[in-house]
Amino acid sequence: MLRTLPSKFLKLITISLIGIALTLTIGACEHLSQFLPVASPTATPTEPATVSPAAGSTFVELPALPYAYNALEPYIDAQTMEIHHSKHHAAYVNKLNEVIQQYPDLQTQTVVSLLQSLESLPEEIRSTVRNNGGGHLNHSMFWQIMAPNSGGTPSGELATALDQTFGSFDAFKQQFNQAGAGQFGSGWVWLAMNPQGQLQIVTTSNQDSPILENLYPILGNDVWEHAYYLQYQNRRPEYLDRWWNVVNWPEVERRFAQAQELQQQLAS
Numbered sequence: 580m581l582r583t584l585p586s587k588f589l590k591l592i593t594i595s596l597i598g599i600a601l602t603l604t605i606g607a608c609e610h611l612s613q614f615l616p617v618a619s620p621t622a623t624p625t626e627p628a629t630v631s632p633a634a635g636s637t638f639v640e641l642p643a644l645p646y647a648y649n650a651l652e653p654y655i656d657a658q659t660m661e662i663h664h665s666k667h668h669a670a671y672v673n674k675l676n677e678v679i680q681q682y683p684d685l686q687t688q689t690v691v692s693l694l695q696s697l698e699s700l701p702e703e704i705r706s707t708v709r710n711n712g713g714g715h716l717n718h719s720m721f722w723q724i725m726a727p728n729s730g731g732t733p734s735g736e737l738a739t740a741l742d743q744t745f746g747s748f749d750a751f752k753q754q755f756n757q758a759g760a761g762q763f764g765s766g767w768v769w770l771a772m773n774p775q776g777q778l779q780i781v782t783t784s785n786q787d788s789p790i791l792e793n794l795y796p797i798l799g800n801d802v803w804e805h806a807y808y809l810q811y812q813n814r815r816p817e818y819l820d821r822w823w824n825v826v827n828w829p830e831v832e833r834r835f836a837q838a839q840e841l842q843q844q845l846a847s
């Protein structure tokens with residue numbers, strides 16, 4: 580059903596993203612203009628460095644974390660964060676660069692536009708772009724919607740919308756955790772907005788982004804084992820439950836406002 584939703588919503592997302600990229604004027608980072616402005620890194624002695632893509636491949640770059648690897652402890656351990664960011668996310672970046680390097684015509688596109696037009700890509704690279712472009716997009720958001728000394732509850736219009744949609748913030752968290760725990764195998768659990776402006780909880784497999792289903796991702800948790808296994812082993816529900824302690828609500832609220840803006844443009 581979701582695939583039948585109007586493509587105008589996606590077009591608006593694309594237009595908005597281009598606008599964000601131009602506003603930020605971040606040069607080589609233009610291709611990172613998915614749904615996120617790049618946050619200013621916090622300088623700390625243990626801050627992870629940006630990992631450069633393979634030589635000659637500059638389509639996308641691995642963004643530096645805006646906090647140290649150990650900043651989310653005790654909820655997410657430093658080793659998990661380091662491997663997750665500098666190995667897993669870096670692998671998505673490098674693989675995407677490797678494949679796009681072979682197709683110069685695609686280098687002017689953004690990751691979002693590639694994902695929105697998968698069917699038009701050469702068949703031999705379609706799944707690679709889907710998996711690694713999605714992996715890059717999803718993780719770029721993931722690092723931003725978490726922060727040390729955060730958690731708590733959302734405020735403003737997002738809090739109201741969650742109450743209206745799910746009954747209460749606690750009920751939302753419970754449904755979100757349930758969906759995340761029930762995702763079979765690797766994937767993500769999301770709070771997303773549909774083109775009608777409604778919030779919904781969805782899951783995606785592998786590294787699929789909600790934008791493949793015309794949904795705007797507002798908040799997402801990574802339920803691949805690489806996100807939690809070192810600390811939580813097979814206890815994914817415990818990871819899901821404790822993860823709320825590191826959610827960066829101001830960033831999530833910003834994404835919600837952005838989604839609302841796009842939806843209102845669609846409705847007007």
Ligand SMILES: [Fe+2]
Pocket residue numbers: 663667718801803805806
């Ligand atoms: Fe991940």
